[in-house]
Amino acid sequence: MAEEKKTIKKEEVKEPEVVEVKGYIETIGRRKTSVARVRMYTKGDKGITVNDKSFDKYFTTKILQEICISPLKRMNCDDKFMVSVKVHGGGVNSQAEAVRHGISRALVEFNEEFRKRLRRAGFLTRDPRQRERKKFGLKRARRAPQWKKR
Numbered sequence: 058m059a060e061e062k063k064t065i066k067k068e069e070v071k072e073p074e075v076v077e078v079k080g081y082i083e084t085i086g087r088r089k090t091s092v093a094r095v096r097m098y099t100k101g102d103k104g105i106t107v108n109d110k111s112f113d114k115y116f117t118t119k120i121l122q123e124i125c126i127s128p129l130k131r132m133n134c135d136d137k138f139m140v141s142v143k144v145h146g147g148g149v150n151s152q153a154e155a156v157r158h159g160i161s162r163a164l165v166e167f168n169e170e171f172r173k174r175l176r177r178a179g180f181l182t183r184d185p186r187q188r189e190r191k192k193f194g195l196k197r198a199r200r201a202p203q204w205k206k207r
Contacts, residue, residue, distance in 0.1 A: 083096050088154040
């Protein structure tokens with residue numbers, strides 16, 4: 058009798074289907090030691106915020122702003138999405154390129170047809186170059202102390 062109850066309980070307990078409705082696409086972009094978490098919304102007021110600031114306030118120079126929004130301009134989507142970015146690590150140039158990488162990945166998730174054009178532009182390639190570590194006995198990674206004969 059106890060065995061029958063166990064089988065009935067197993068049959069009754071069904072795992073619910075998990076359906077996630079987020080309303081945004083989340084990706085990660087990286088460059089050197091910078092990491093950018095990008096959320097791209099189709100609804101809401103259009104624009105880009107980086108660390109809760111407007112992207113033109115966070116990236117002060119025009120060159121960094123262009124790097125940041127280049128994937129959106131390439132796909133003619135600069136006024137179609139609201140993009141929210143949390144970025145940390147590295148310098149400002151590295152952070153701008155991490156944001157570009159993250160936005161490019163989000164655009165590909167949004168529409169797979171964008172992949173070819175973004176790949177040709179080089180926006181989907183994660184640049185793996187990192188700073189070489191300092192070695193002991195040297196000033197920097199390879200810079201030796203000045204040699205003096207006398």
